[in-house]
Amino acid sequence: MHEISIVRNVFETLQETYPDKFERITKVQIEAGLLSNIQPILIQNAFEALIMEEPQLADIELEVLLLPIIAHCAACDKDFEVKRHKFVCDCGTPSKNIVQGEELQISRIEFLEN
Numbered sequence: 069m070h071e072i073s074i075v076r077n078v079f080e081t082l083q084e085t086y087p088d089k090f091e092r093i094t095k096v097q098i099e100a101g102l103l104s105n106i107q108p109i110l111i112q113n114a115f116e117a118l119i120m121e122e123p124q125l126a127d128i129e130l131e132v133l134l135l136p137i138i139a140h141c142a143a144c145d146k147d148f149e150v151k152r153h154k155f156v157c158d159c160g161t162p163s164k165n166i167v168q169g170e171e172l173q174i175s176r177i178e179f180l181e182n
């Protein structure tokens with residue numbers, strides 16, 4: 069399953085990045101561009117499955133934010149939001165110059181304070 073490897077990868081990355089603080093993570097936020105084909109509900113399901121394997125993750129809240137697709141129009145030199153896979157600027161110029169929408173990244177981590 070695609071999503072389980074994504075979730076596994078996120079927590080492996082966090083474990084490597086914060087070996088001393090990993091146990092104090094309370095919340096992880098992931099940003100996923102709409103072009104990455106990430107579905108938040110499937111990510112949550114995958115996370116639930118991972119918790120079965122690694123119960124220490126049960127205290128962590130996982131949030132997935134979907135980012136709209138943004139492309140750049142060379143004719144007007146501005147960015148526009150791509151809706152319904154219509155890669156055409158308001159001015160009528162087609163553009164596939166994507167500036168946002170393909171990313172999948174950890175955008176925020178919260179730790180237990182003490």
Ligand SMILES: [Zn+2]
Nearest residue numbers: 141144157159
């Ligand atoms: Zn334009």
